[in-house]
Amino acid sequence: MFQNLSDKLTDSFKKLRGKGVITEADIDATASEIRRALLDADVALPVVRQFVSAVKEKALGATVTQGLKPGQQVVRVVHDELVEILGGETRELHFAQRGPTIFMLAGLQGAGKTTLAGKLAKWMRSENKRVLLVAADLQRPNAVNQLQVMGQRAGVEVWAPEPGNGVGDPVQVARTGVNHAIENGFDLVIVDTAGRLGIDEEMMQQARNIREAINPHEVLFVLDAMVGQDAVQTSVAFRDGVGFTGVVLSKLDGDARGGAALSVRGVTGQPILFASTGEGLDDFERFHPDRMASRILD
Numbered sequence: 477m478f479q480n481l482s483d484k485l486t487d488s489f490k491k492l493r494g495k496g497v498i499t500e501a502d503i504d505a506t507a508s509e510i511r512r513a514l515l516d517a518d519v520a521l522p523v524v525r526q527f528v529s530a531v532k533e534k535a536l537g538a539t540v541t542q543g544l545k546p547g548q549q550v551v552r553v554v555h556d557e558l559v560e561i562l563g564g565e566t567r568e569l570h571f572a573q574r575g576p577t578i579f580m581l582a583g584l585q586g587a588g589k590t591t592l593a594g595k596l597a598k599w600m601r602s603e604n605k606r607v608l609l610v611a612a613d614l615q616r617p618n619a620v621n622q623l624q625v626m627g628q629r630a631g632v633e634v635w636a637p638e639p640g641n642g643v644g645d646p647v648q649v650a651r652t653g654v655n656h657a658i659e660n661g662f663d664l665v666i667v668d669t670a671g672r673l674g675i676d677e678e679m680m681q682q683a684r685n686i687r688e689a690i691n692p693h694e695v696l697f698v699l700d701a702m703v704g705q706d707a708v709q710t711s712v713a714f715r716d717g718v719g720f721t722g723v724v725l726s727k728l729d730g731d732a733r734g735g736a737a738l739s740v741r742g743v744t745g746q747p748i749l750f751a752s753t754g755e756g757l758d759d760f761e762r763f764h765p766d767r768m769a770s771r772i773l774d
């Protein structure tokens with residue numbers, strides 16, 4: 477995960493770590509290397525700028541901490557700034573006080589929504605929660621079937637559009653699915669929605685309508701970490717078009733550069749909640765900014 481970025485940053489710190497005295501020139505040189513590493517990793521330019529200037533300012537102004545060599549001190553500053561752009565504190569998930577919690581998934585086609593539905597379902601089921609998957613992606617002919625397969629793998633029930641459940645109308649499927657969960661004592665409802673290959677106003681409107689109809693506790697925007705700089709534009713389009721409460725980065729296992737995804741918090745203001753790292757149902761984890769920063773720098 478973020479291996480290239482990690483390697484480059486580690487390289488640029490090698491010279492610095494052992495130094496007894498750090499000059500302004502050392503900091504400038506390190507700052508340029510960090511800048512290059514972040515840009516190479518596809519981190520969005522405004523985020524890079526802000527990052528590098530904060531690092532410079534804080535590294536210059538840092539008072540010497542007991543037991544830390546000056547070089548290590550700069551690394552600490554970079555670590556803290558990385559935690560900051562990744563979102564600071566880990567954000568707790570929003571759960572319902574009473575009745576079922578509703579998670580809605582949004583994102584482009586192929587981002588990894590259906591797979592995430594299976595992952596979340598399996599995870600919550602292991603915590604003894606009753607989970608219902610709702611197939612409100614009626615755009616792709618195979619999407620309902622794919623969610624049913626996920627449901628089987630995770631061992632949870634799937635609400636799919638059959639005659640009487642609101643054939644062809646995703647808003648109706650979502651609404652009846654949530655009602656089914658309320659009436660039958662489910663703890664968590666995960667609503668899968670349609671994506672397109674590109675940003676599309678009709679798809680946004682549909683997702684917005686679903687959101688208004690079911691009022692979810694979390695709208696999780698699933699973002700393929702491999703998409704490079706498009707990540708920024710896509711995230712902003714979903715923020716403005718549908719609105720979301722958290723981000724799930726998917727395909728971090730295949731990371732060539734992946735850094736665009738590191739900008740998503742800075743660009744949209746919404747936290748990254750999960751990292752998805754493979755096709756298997758156990759291949760995902762909660763996203764902790766501090767742990768991720770340490771992983772990138774260690």
Ligand code: GDP
Pocket residue numbers: 583584585586587588589590591592671698726727728729730752753754755759
């Ligand atoms: P959706 O169209 O958003 O529902 O996307 P899918 O869940 O169908 O995922 C699209 C493809 O990406 C499928 O082949 C998944 O197996 C694959 N996929 C999903 N998440 C991950 C991940 O974290 N890592 C990898 N390597 N593949 C993933």
